[in-house]
Amino acid sequence: MCWSRSHATNFWAMSQTLSRGPVSGTAVKAGSRRRKPFLLDLYGTAVGKKYVMAITGIMGIGFVVGHMVGNLKVYLGVVEENGELVYDIDHYAHFLRELLMPILPYGYALWILRIGLIAAIVLHLHAAYSLTVLNRKARPVRYQSARDYQVASFASRSMRWTGILVVLFIAWHLADLTWGWLNPDYVYGEVYRNIDASLSRVPVAILYIAANIALGIHLFHGMWSLFQSMGWNNPRFNKWRRSIATGLATVVVVGNVSFPIMTLAGVIEYDETAVTHSAYVEADVVETETP
């Protein structure tokens, strides 16, 4: 190609980019002048998907840490509330449903948080899937160096498998402790009793321990790569990156694994004679909170 033709082509391409300014080549469909909204266009790129993975991952980490810390209330046992003896964790679960009352009706604030969490999980899964598809298209040929291949594939394979295990665990966990379908002794609102009833079954305790170890591996690799995706990977911070990823993953795993172990050891043991107000059932709420 002669000099003037190739430069003319380059200038034409640059002027198109400058006048339209899309993030990806997907912004304008062939034969149409309609633009995609900026965020959707950004999500069409690998960088956009990595941002989505990182931001939804941070939301997930926030939930997992908050949930573990909240569950530590199981160790506070019975406390006195309005003259009644109640399990502190039952009271806490009730408090979560009363969040922002009376600005919002009973349970609404919790549902808003749940919807945010569900959206984050769906986006996290979609971004993970479409990044895998993009990577396969971009690298149909394996890494040439066996060492690079092993490192890259261990991290990405472990993320995929631990991610799938965590999603399966969440489905099982909701059916066990939120809806009670898998827990014959489940009683709505009696969180302490339900935890004891569920985790004192040895196979279930083992399942919780295994799932939380998978979660720990996922959190460690996820936190490590989210720093990279957000561009926080200056070599000076790498020591901090490793410490934060190791520290948070360890705290979550140790906290969560303690619940099945302490239930099997008899430290967490439901005693119905220890309480005077055993459950915050829906009927209670209707009776006490409607004028």
Ligand code: HEM
């Ligand atoms: C041994 C560790 C764990 C224990 C003892 C535990 C306990 C519980 C309990 C008792 C509930 C029902 C709370 C209620 O009805 O108010 C619950 C709900 C839930 N748990 Fe866990 N959990 C553990 C680990 C996890 C992990 C690792 C995850 C996520 C990766 C998780 C995700 C959830 C979700 C999404 C809900 C539903 C929350 C809601 O609907 O408000 N849990 N958990």
